[in-house]
Amino acid sequence: MYQYDDYDQAIVDERARQFKGQVERRMSGEITELEFKPLRLQNGLYMQLHAYMLRIAIPYGLLSAQQMRMQAHIARKYDRGYGHFTTRQNIQFNWPKLEDVPSILADLASVQMQAIQTSGNCIRNTTSDPFAGVAKDELEDPRPYCELIRQWSTFHPEFAYLPRKFKIAVTGTPGEDRAAVRFHDIGVRIIENAQGERGFEILAGGGLGRTPVIAKVVREFLPYEHLLSYLESILRVYNRYGRRDNKYKARIKILVNETGIEKFREQVEEEWELMKDGALKLTRTELARVAKYFVPPSYENISSSENSLAAATLSPNREFGRWVANNVRGHRQAGYSIVVLSLKHPKIPPGDVSDTQMDAIADLSERYGFGRIVVTHTQDLVLPDVKTSELPALFAELQKLDMATPNFERVTDIICCPGLDYCALANARSIPVAAEISKRFEDIDYLDDIGEVSVKISGCINACGHHHIGNIGILGIDKSGEEAYQLLLGGDSGNEASIGVILGPAMPEAKVVDAVESVLRCYLKLRESAEERFIDAYRRLGPSPFKEAVYANN
Amino acid sequence: MAQIPGTDMGKPRGTHHVVTASLTKTGTPIYFTSQGGWSFDLQQAGLFETPAERDQKVEAASRDEAEACDIYTISVSVENGVIDPLSAREEIRAKGPTVALRRPDAGFSQKGA
Numbered sequence: 001m002y003q004y005d006d007y008d009q010a011i012v013d014e015r016a017r018q019f020k021g022q023v024e025r026r027m028s029g030e031i032t033e034l035e036f037k038p039l040r041l042q043n044g045l046y047m048q049l050h051a052y053m054l055r056i057a058i059p060y061g062l063l064s065a066q067q068m069r070m071q072a073h074i075a076r077k078y079d080r081g082y083g084h085f086t087t088r089q090n091i092q093f094n095w096p097k098l099e100d101v102p103s104i105l106a107d108l109a110s111v112q113m114q115a116i117q118t119s120g121n122c123i124r125n126t127t128s129d130p131f132a133g134v135a136k137d138e139l140e141d142p143r144p145y146c147e148l149i150r151q152w153s154t155f156h157p158e159f160a161y162l163p164r165k166f167k168i169a170v171t172g173t174p175g176e177d178r179a180a181v182r183f184h185d186i187g188v189r190i191i192e193n194a195q196g197e198r199g200f201e202i203l204a205g206g207g208l209g210r211t212p213v214i215a216k217v218v219r220e221f222l223p224y225e226h227l228l229s230y231l232e233s234i235l236r237v238y239n240r241y242g243r244r245d246n247k248y249k250a251r252i253k254i255l256v257n258e259t260g261i262e263k264f265r266e267q268v269e270e271e272w273e274l275m276k277d278g279a280l281k282l283t284r285t286e287l288a289r290v291a292k293y294f295v296p297p298s299y300e301n302i303s304s305s306e307n308s309l310a311a312a313t314l315s316p317n318r319e320f321g322r323w324v325a326n327n328v329r330g331h332r333q334a335g336y337s338i339v340v341l342s343l344k345h346p347k348i349p350p351g352d353v354s355d356t357q358m359d360a361i362a363d364l365s366e367r368y369g370f371g372r373i374v375v376t377h378t379q380d381l382v383l384p385d386v387k388t389s390e391l392p393a394l395f396a397e398l399q400k401l402d403m404a405t406p407n408f409e410r411v412t413d414i415i416c417c418p419g420l421d422y423c424a425l426a427n428a429r430s431i432p433v434a435a436e437i438s439k440r441f442e443d444i445d446y447l448d449d450i451g452e453v454s455v456k457i458s459g460c461i462n463a464c465g466h467h468h469i470g471n472i473g474i475l476g477i478d479k480s481g482e483e484a485y486q487l488l489l490g491g492d493s494g495n496e497a498s499i500g501v502i503l504g505p506a507m508p509e510a511k512v513v514d515a516v517e518s519v520l521r522c523y524l525k526l527r528e529s530a531e532e533r534f535i536d537a538y539r540r541l542g543p544s545p546f547k548e549a550v551y552a553n554n
Numbered sequence: 555m556a557q558i559p560g561t562d563m564g565k566p567r568g569t570h571h572v573v574t575a576s577l578t579k580t581g582t583p584i585y586f587t588s589q590g591g592w593s594f595d596l597q598q599a600g601l602f603e604t605p606a607e608r609d610q611k612v613e614a615a616s617r618d619e620a621e622a623c624d625i626y627t628i629s630v631s632v633e634n635g636v637i638d639p640l641s642a643r644e645e646i647r648a649k650g651p652t653v654a655l656r657r658p659d660a661g662f663s664q665k666g667a
Binding site: 026027028029032033047048049050051052097098099347349420421422426427428429431432435478481482483 | 576578579580581582583619620623624640641642643646647650651652653654
């Protein structure tokens with residue numbers, strides 16, 4: 001993985017020192033909260049419902065074992081013994097004291113991490129496919145491009161005060177979108193054109209929040225050397241024309257919609273013509289400088305991986321076989337597998353990991369791989385390089401850690417924002433709803449019968465829990481000071497991107513899980529076969545039978 | 555009773571109001587007492603009813619800006635001497651998360667510790 005050079009290290013060390021001085025001045029009363037707020041937000045420090053919250057960037061979700069151990073150390077020393085992995089592949093700590101944050105930033109800097117640009121109206125952490133670099137269906141590893149984007153966007157002087165926050169996602173797998181690129185301000189897809197040349201499809205104007213929009217194609221094919229200049233052109237157009245008078249209309253999706261994609265494209269291309277052969281033009285040398293950090297590790301030569309993975313699913317140990325079938329994916333290197341560690345357990349908020357678990361995961365990543373861990377945008381973790389022959393031993397270790405639930409991409413693999421239990425913006429709690437759903441559908445046989453279905457829960461319209469793109473989405477709202485929930489069906493974050501539609505009137509918390517069960521029973525009754533996924537059945541049937549199932553008795 | 559604009563983000567009006575803020579050191583919710591100090595305990599909050607009292611309380615609460623930040627007022631009901639926030643948000647803010655923390659936690663009961 002990428003290693004900081006002296007320039008990177010100097011930036012994060014200096015930033016930690018700067019913030020120490022800013023905190024001291026705030027605590028002494030030398031500067032007011034009004035003056036301090038933009039400074040703390042630029043370092044990822046929010047004020048939440050009960051305490052500060054520190055959001056730490058995990059570039060494209062990739063952590064080393066050493067970096068994971070540092071998260072455990074921070075959880076133990078400065079927080080309450082746990083961290084929370086987010087839907088943007090970052091980690092958040094919910095209870096840091098203000099005076100400790102400069103020390104946390106200094107500790108992070110010692111392992112090449114930071115919290116810069118994890119808040120504010122700037123370019124945020126670039127996200128990517130959690131299987132990047134190891135997926136069998138990948139055209140090209142997107143992480144070198146993500147890293148180039150990180151270096152280009154960090155402290156970019158022109159884009160420090162954009163109209164609104166800005167999120168970029170990159171995928172290197174045209175056939176399957178595991179990075180939800182169509183719901184980002186810019187989505188980058190590595191593709192090949194008809195001539196077999198490698199380049200990018202560039203999308204813009206996607207997003208969730210109060211106005212969910214599927215991104216539109218700005219350029220169908222962009223040669224690789226122009227990636228940064230083209231992104232810069234889009235950002236310049238957005239920075240110039242994006243609205244600043246109304247924060248709810250300030251995201252690029254509104255600009256693209258109001259301008260129209262043709263006109264927006266013209267503006268971008270016009271800007272790009274002026275700069276495309278300038279300093280941002282990527283050379284093979286520059287790409288190689290970054291790509292060398294992402295070369296495949298020293299895999300052993302092992303044969304017949306397919307057979308052994310398939311055999312593992314048929315293991316006489318039924319629990320193990322089911323875990324392999326649901327949580328293990330084929331690896332591009334023969335004899336290796338990609339393992340998803342489920343962070344979804346009925347008694348634990350989705351994405352939460354304790355300090356001891358983090359230390360244990362770091363150890364496992366070294367024993368069963370090359371010391372790398374990846375955070376998924378679905379709030380799970382991935383060990384990307386596990387020898388297939390060692391899956392039984394790893395499974396036994398994960399069972400001890402409560403991380404072997406075989407529920408990846410199943411009903412209980414819920415994306416869930418912190419909701420009103422923690423978040424200052426939320427209208428309703430989301431974690432207890434996730435817990436109730438997890439309890440109700442704990443039966444693994446039933447989970448497997450239902451098959452692939454995504455459930456995503458947000459505690460407010462800001463949609464941090466991605467409710468719009470859940471096959472089943474749940475949105476918490478405020479009805480005269482009381483929590484209530486809307487159900488949405490039909491969302492999909494993948495290549496067949498779609499936005500969920502509200503099924504009917506909002507309901508109290510006590511009825512939400514029953515409603516989800518009614519939807520799933522309806523699906524089981526009406527699906528054409530066990531192979532027809534929930535989302536496919538919904539697309540065929542439309543909302544009516546599900547609406548009938550949920551609201552008939554109410 | 556007079557309506558107090560800007561309270562509790564448009565939530566239903568209660569019989570009384572209190573001033574709340576976050577402790578600058580930790581972000582912990584705090585409540586302005588009738589003695590002019592801050593308490594972690596909502597039940598120790600000073601109650602008021604009119605816009606004039608609101609302005610006076612907020613002004614007094616704002617004097618030590620280094621200690622308390624994000625000062626605002628919330629609507630509450632008072633029954634048998636018990637102060638109860640009207641909104642779910644403020645109820646959770648006063649009592650803490652409704653879900654178990656990973657480390658069930660001496661820390662939370664010590665609040666500002």
